[in-house]
Amino acid sequence: MRNLRAAAACAVTLSLALATAACGGGSPTGGGSDDSPKTLTYWASNQGASVEVDKKVLQPELDKFEKQTGIKVELEVVPWSDLLNRILTATTSGQGPDVLNIGNTWSASLQATGALLPWDEKNFEKIGGRDRFVESALGSTGASGQDPAAVPLYSMAYALYYNKKILADAGVSRPPATWAELVEAGKKIAADGKQVLGAEGANPTENVHHVFVFAKQHGADFFTADGKPDFTNDNVVTAVKQYVDLMAKDKAIPVGNAEYAQNQSVSDFAKGKTAMLLWQSASANLKSQGMSEDAYGIAPVPVQSGTPGAGAQANSMVAGINLAVFKNTDNLSGATEFVKFMTSDAEQKILNQAYSSIPPVGAAQQDPAFNTPANAVLKDTLAKSAVALPQVADESQFETAVGTAVKELFADVAAGRPVTEASVKSALEKAQQQMPAK
Missing domain, CATH: 3.40.190.10 (Periplasmic binding protein-like II)
Incomplete structure (x- = not known):
């Protein structure tokens, strides 16, 4: 995670107050559907040195996904200074992307709005199962005792x-x-x-x-x-x-x-x-x-x-980025397929190498590319001495x-x-x- 606006506090309070009435995504019915099976909108967080760097990293992978599935992904890289406010506006207006990156420390707060798709065992099975992800990363996906509000994408320390x-x-x-x-x-x-x-x-x-x-x-x-x-x-x-x-x-x-x-x-x-x-x-x-x-x-x-x-x-702190789906997306099956693609072993290796982060997917984390001296420090920190920020609403x-x-x-x-x-x-x-x- 990086930067937030001071005004976000007011926006969060508003979103929580309206949580039972609104959720993001494109469906006016408030529930996920498959009305737009060939398109997805994706808000990515700015992970690289600039928005342009992120576009160069992500677009080839999105093109690969389209070639495999026939689903076109419309990408917007959102600066950290805007991301939380943009998400909160989407949760209250009902107009947002299908899939988005969230800072993992926001998981419990955004979970409390009711806007995000819960990742229960059934949904996890669609992307290969919960046990593919390392436990430390799953610890920053929402409040304890509830189904995660998102799945881990990049782990950092x-x-x-x-x-x-x-x-x-x-x-x-x-x-x-x-x-x-x-x-x-x-x-x-x-x-x-x-x-x-x-x-x-x-x-x-x-x-x-x-x-x-x-x-x-x-x-x-x-x-x-x-x-x-x-x-x-x-x-x-x-x-x-x-x-x-x-x-x-x-x-x-x-x-x-x-x-x-x-x-x-x-x-x-x-x-x-x-x-x-x-x-x-x-x-x-x-x-x-x-x-x-x-x-x-x-x-x-x-x-x-x-x-x-x-x-x-x-x-x-246990740093990282999670991938979430707005619950009322117009392409629920496509959004789930996209999450499966982005968290696949192959994509996890590509994306986390590009951002010098650690894959939260266990099999990908074992790749020799993540055994460099630099990554050894980060992996050791995540395993032994990093603590999740409070997972409270x-x-x-x-x-x-x-x-x-x-x-x-x-x-x-x-x-x-x-x-x-x-x-x-x-x-x-x-x-x-x-x-x-x-």
């Missing part, structure tokens, strides 16, 4: 990307394994005239992904066991402050990154301006921007101490509210205003007040 030459020139012998080591390495890198760590302070989604991991490392959750928001507990405040302090106190994140949005920090890293980057499965993006794979290394995201693992040693509002709160705290740093425990708690309290009442 965060890693620490580091410029080998910049670190070596600064006398840093290995990538930092803890945040304290990163701060110390950053002092040497900064003294050598380079920027230390790229971030996207104006990108709410990137912000919330990072502070979620910091919270886990401090033994904290943003929600109580019964699903109520708990954004202002002491450990969450400590976690958010530690992340913002990478700019405010430690001077690791450049102040200018407070205004960075989608992909700007990746571009800086690719151009050799920044020594390190925290990103999801970035290799394909970096390659498309001209950075040689020999120029950088990939290491696990740092932890507070020790090595990554479960519990407080978590170092990534209000998850989308949580991402927007907390991610925007962190964005505003970074803006405070850029404006020269102090960031204190009190100001962090106040920002999180404001975010919590934006959540729907229970």
Whole structure:
């Protein structure tokens, strides 16, 4: 997942309020049919360095599907800044695509609208069975105890990307394994005239992904066991402050990154301006921007101490993209066939190689192409130290509210205003007040 608009919170609330009355797709009857057996509309998320890159990756595969089935797929690649709002508008208007990509962390929220086709055992059998997918990926497909709202398409994890030459020139012998080591390495890198760590302070989604991991490392959750928001507990405040302090106190994140949005920090890293980057499965993006794979290394995201693992040693959220079908599509059988095609072993290898992600389909994941050193770090993270974001109906509002709160705290740093425990708690309290009442 990447970027969201702050306005998404209002749209999500509206969609949930109307969930029983509306669902997306093209059928005015509100139920799936096969009135348009030869056409499908598909909203793909922007996975590559640009929309044009995605079109070049996807169109040959869609042409292949048409040749095999006779079904033409009309593709639209939707930027992350627009995708959630577009989906929510479709759920309330009843006018949307047949098939679409969703960020896996939105699964429970979109499931609650009632707009998406549930993937019960019968539907899973149509695409080869539920057991084809790895369990960690299925854990981010909807609320516990309910049939998934989507099926996994691409699996990703965060890693620490580091410029080998910049670190070596600064006398840093290995990538930092803890945040304290990163701060110390950053002092040497900064003294050598380079920027230390790229971030996207104006990108709410990137912000919330990072502070979620910091919270886990401090033994904290943003929600109580019964699903109520708990954004202002002491450990969450400590976690958010530690992340913002990478700019405010430690001077690791450049102040200018407070205004960075989608992909700007990746571009800086690719151009050799920044020594390190925290990103999801970035290799394909970096390659498309001209950075040689020999120029950088990939290491696990740092932890507070020790090595990554479960519990407080978590170092990534379970990132990824799911594939969903609007329940009232005009081509239900074709949409199901398309999902089967996109999650087939062969297509999973092609698509996940193109996006440097990991196939959530077990058989495809075993292909030698996914046993590179870079993929080894990502696969190990997904297997041992990644944690799914809360699979609650209000998850989308949580991402927007907390991610925007962190964005505003970074803006405070850029404006020269102090960031204190009190100001962090106040920002999180404001975010919590934006959540729907229970």
